[in-house]
Amino acid sequence: MTAPVRLRVRVDGIVQGVGFRPFVYTVATERGISGFVGNDAAGVFLEIEGGTEALAGFLADLRGRAPVLAQVDRIDTERLAPTGEAGFRIVASTHGTGRAALISPDTTTCAECLAELRNPWDRRFGYPFVNCVNCGPRFTIVTDVPYDRAATTMAAFEMCLDCAAEYADPTDRRFHAEPVCCPSCGPTVSYAERDGRPEPGDPIGRAVRRLREGAVLAVKGLGGYHLAVVADCEPAVATLRRRKQREEKPFAVLVADLAAARGLVEVPAAAVPVLAGTARPVVLLPAGPVP
Numbered sequence: 001m002t003a004p005v006r007l008r009v010r011v012d013g014i015v016q017g018v019g020f021r022p023f024v025y026t027v028a029t030e031r032g033i034s035g036f037v038g039n040d041a042a043g044v045f046l047e048i049e050g051g052t053e054a055l056a057g058f059l060a061d062l063r064g065r066a067p068v069l070a071q072v073d074r075i076d077t078e079r080l081a082p083t084g085e086a087g088f089r090i091v092a093s094t095h096g097t098g099r100a101a102l103i104s105p106d107t108t109t110c111a112e113c114l115a116e117l118r119n120p121w122d123r124r125f126g127y128p129f130v131n132c133v134n135c136g137p138r139f140t141i142v143t144d145v146p147y148d149r150a151a152t153t154m155a156a157f158e159m160c161l162d163c164a165a166e167y168a169d170p171t172d173r174r175f176h177a178e179p180v181c182c183p184s185c186g187p188t189v190s191y192a193e194r195d196g197r198p199e200p201g202d203p204i205g206r207a208v209r210r211l212r213e214g215a216v217l218a219v220k221g222l223g224g225y226h227l228a229v230v231a232d233c234e235p236a237v238a239t240l241r242r243r244k245q246r247e248e249k250p251f252a253v254l255v256a257d258l259a260a261a262r263g264l265v266e267v268p269a270a271a272v273p274v275l276a277g278t279a280r281p282v283v284l285l286p287a288g289p290v291p
């Protein structure tokens with residue numbers, strides 16, 4: 001083996017809140033590289049030490065194998081004297097003055113989290129705030145950079161032992177996922193009528209019942225409120241139009257999946273990756289034949 005080399009590395013781009021540190025940890029461990037990684041106000045900083053080939057492979061991986069939500073804009077390296085350090089660590093974030101770190105937008109719940117949401121044996125069964133390092137809220141909850149739980153609106157929710165164990169486990173997809181939570185430690189859903197007082201009972205069940213009765217619901221989601229009605233309930237849509245003073249402009253229609261969308265509108269091939277992607281934007285599509 002060649003003599004060890006030590007590098008200081010800076011990575012800029014969307015590299016916080018996207019599982020970048022756990023990713024770096026995994027790749028460094030795979031390649032037998034020692035050193036550390038952390039977040040600061042501008043991005044991610046690392047020091048890495050190992051053979052030249054291992055380091056070159058590692059630097060290529062930083063771009064080539066980056067997590068799905070990451071966007072690597074720039075990698076800078078600087079040679080340091082080797083220290084003989086053993087093992088690889090995720091270190092505490094440092095603060096500093098230039099707040100330049102980019103934060104990922106909120107992204108839609110990933111397939112693995114949806115599977116947990118629907119699994120009656122999972123402890124997050126039916127829990128609407130399920131998230132992991134590959135999905136969930138980011139921009140909406142961040143209050144400062146570097147992006148750590150303490151700099152998010154989740155700081156008020158102390159992790160339970162189960163969540164803390166996932167957060168600390170490098171093999172878990174919630175390793176360093178800052179908004180990690182569950183029904184025992186995270187935010188909860190409530191249902192209120194006009195007086196604003198939360199009512200007892202199943203809040204989702206009540207909301208569904210009221211929608212079916214033709215009510216207009218304000219649903220507080222990530223980043224704001226959605227006003228919701230059952231889309232094919234004409235009196236409810238008319239009430240919403242009157243209240244919004246929106247006579248003609250179409251409303252966005254929420255559907256469960258692509259198959260449901262195809263029952264209502266034409267879905268050209270180019271629209272599929274957009275509709276099914278991590279951003280899940282509102283997409284304008286040609287109306288289908290009227291049934």
Ligand SMILES: [Zn+2]
Nearest residue numbers: 110113132135
């Ligand atoms: Zn997820």
Ligand SMILES: [Zn+2]
Nearest residue numbers: 160163182185
């Ligand atoms: Zn928990």
